[in-house]
Amino acid sequence: xxxxxxxxxxFLFLWLLAVQPSTAQFLDDFNGSTMERDPSGAHGWTYxxxxxxxxxxxxxxxxxxxxxNVDATRDTRGIWxxxxxxxxxxxxxLSLLSNPKYALRIEARIKVSxxxxxxxxxxxxxxxxxxxxxxxxxxxxxxxGWHTISMTTHRFDAVxxxxxxxxxxxxDWGLERYHVSIDYFRVNIVNLDTVGTDQGVQxxxxxxxxxxxxxxxxxRMAQSGMVDVEYPQMTFSNWYTRDESxxxxxxxxxxxxxxxLRWDLSAFVGKKINGSGLLxxxxxxxxxxxxxxxxxxxxxxxxxxxxxxxxNRKDVSYATLCQGQPLTHVLNSQMIxxxxxxxxxxxxxxATIPRPVLQRLIDGKTLGLAIRPLxxxxxxxxxxxxxxxxxxxxxxxxxxxKSSTPADKEH
Numbered sequence: 001x002x003x004x005x006x007x008x009x010x011f012l013f014l015w016l017l018a019v020q021p022s023t024a025q026f027l028d029d030f031n032g033s034t035m036e037r038d039p040s041g042a043h044g045w046t047y048x049x050x051x052x053x054x055x056x057x058x059x060x061x062x063x064x065x066x067x068x069n070v071d072a073t074r075d076t077r078g079i080w081x082x083x084x085x086x087x088x089x090x091x092x093x094l095s096l097l098s099n100p101k102y103a104l105r106i107e108a109r110i111k112v113s114x115x116x117x118x119x120x121x122x123x124x125x126x127x128x129x130x131x132x133x134x135x136x137x138x139x140x141x142x143x144x145g146w147h148t149i150s151m152t153t154h155r156f157d158a159v160x161x162x163x164x165x166x167x168x169x170x171x172d173w174g175l176e177r178y179h180v181s182i183d184y185f186r187v188n189i190v191n192l193d194t195v196g197t198d199q200g201v202q203x204x205x206x207x208x209x210x211x212x213x214x215x216x217x218x219x220r221m222a223q224s225g226m227v228d229v230e231y232p233q234m235t236f237s238n239w240y241t242r243d244e245s246x247x248x249x250x251x252x253x254x255x256x257x258x259x260x261l262r263w264d265l266s267a268f269v270g271k272k273i274n275g276s277g278l279l280x281x282x283x284x285x286x287x288x289x290x291x292x293x294x295x296x297x298x299x300x301x302x303x304x305x306x307x308x309x310x311x312n313r314k315d316v317s318y319a320t321l322c323q324g325q326p327l328t329h330v331l332n333s334q335m336i337x338x339x340x341x342x343x344x345x346x347x348x349x350x351a352t353i354p355r356p357v358l359q360r361l362i363d364g365k366t367l368g369l370a371i372r373p374l375x376x377x378x379x380x381x382x383x384x385x386x387x388x389x390x391x392x393x394x395x396x397x398x399x400x401x402k403s404s405t406p407a408d409k410e411h
Contacts, residue, residue: 024096025188026088026166030066035059041086041165051294052080061181068170068180075175077375078333079295083122083169088187094160096189104158105190106166107150107199109183115143116303116360117334118203119180120169121151123187125162137203139356146183149200152190174333203354204276206337212278212350215396222264224383224393225311227318229327230256237314241284241380250284253299253371254378260304260311260321261393262368265361268399273358277397279369281349284380286341296375298340301351303332303360304368313383331370341379358397 028045035058036044047058047068054072061067070082096102106121122135136151158164166187170180212218226236236257240249251259279301288297307321307330322330336357342349353369360366373379382391 054080085167088166089164111181139201212396221393225313232318249383252380259371274398280394286379288377298374306330
């Protein structure tokens with residue numbers, strides 16, 4: 001055997017040793033004629049919905065991919081979830097995970113029927129109790145392309161003998177019919193030194209609330225308004241309350257009313273958002289009950305993705321905002337986040353706004369934010385800043401925009 005051939009065989013042996021852990025993987029490319037199914041998820045795919053009346057199906061397309069179909073038309077509250085799940089660890093050497101150089105990576109290539117929307121990937125075991133850990137949401141910006149998304153775990157608790165399950169889920173997409181096509185679904189044990197970065201636009205699920213002061217830019221709303229689905233022609237520019245301090249202009253969310261907000265972000269056009277930001281609202285009052293079921297009495301923050309872009313408080317109505325478009329084309333039917341309103345008068349409600357949403361606001365793809373009731377709640381916020389400019393809604397965020405003076409950082 002020549003020296004060159006010996007060196008090649010030696011290199012091949014070392015390469016095989018290096019990549020061997022990553023071959024311990026689960027892969028379903030959905031190219032077969034039948035789908036493995038098992039209600040337990042141990043020996044095939046299981047799928048189910050919860051927290052609402054949505055129903056789903058998961059099946060092969062016959063064209064090299066599988067499809068999740070969700071029918072949420074009989075749902076009313078919009079807090080449903082739908083997921084696919086199966087055991088992925090049958091051929092994996094989980095002892096590798098005791099080495100800090102190795103981790104689990106879950107990956108899928110998907111295409112969605114509606115956008116912008118989020119899906120999530122999740123890994124768990126039969127011992128998992130915190131089902132928000134090792135979970136990552138992904139922002140899918142369009143319906144035209146296939147998107148590869150992946151999440152690499154950190155300190156995932158799995159040992160030999162455990163069953164590791166991988167899943168993909170949709171949450172709170174709306175009250176219509178939706179589908180997600182999946183080209184492949186894969187879970188690998190990977191070497192962190194060589195695997196590279198994750199793919200897709202990651203959106204951490206309910207991250208800790210940051211401090212507004214830690215962010216660079218604090219942009220006060222340009223306009224706040226109210227519209228009412230039941231009274232589409234009416235304007236609510238003079239919505240107010242009166243107390244011992246006098247008359248106060250408000251915006252109120254509750255019943256068929258929702259609040260709309262927009263900002264002047266023209267100074268940031270062409271800039272990139274760094275990390276997530278915050279929406280700050282100042283409470284005037286809130287009425288709700290502590291007796292209701294899960295999530296019933298929160299408010300839902302959503303993107304305004306259509307309708308009239310430059311509305312004005314004094315003359316905006318539901319009809320003029322929508323301009324003949326259905327509400328699902330004006331407001332994203334999937335929320336950004338649901339939050340409990342801070343109850344004390346003058347207190348702050350802070351809601352995390354993910355980087356992709358902020359970027360769409362700067363790019364003009366998202367026209368503003370809306371606040372809708374989630375269940376039976378009536379919450380009023382200050383419509384206008386006070387004399388010190390402190391009571392209107394504020395967006396806090398970081399960006400690569402250049403600021404010449406501190407005054408440029410607050411509007």
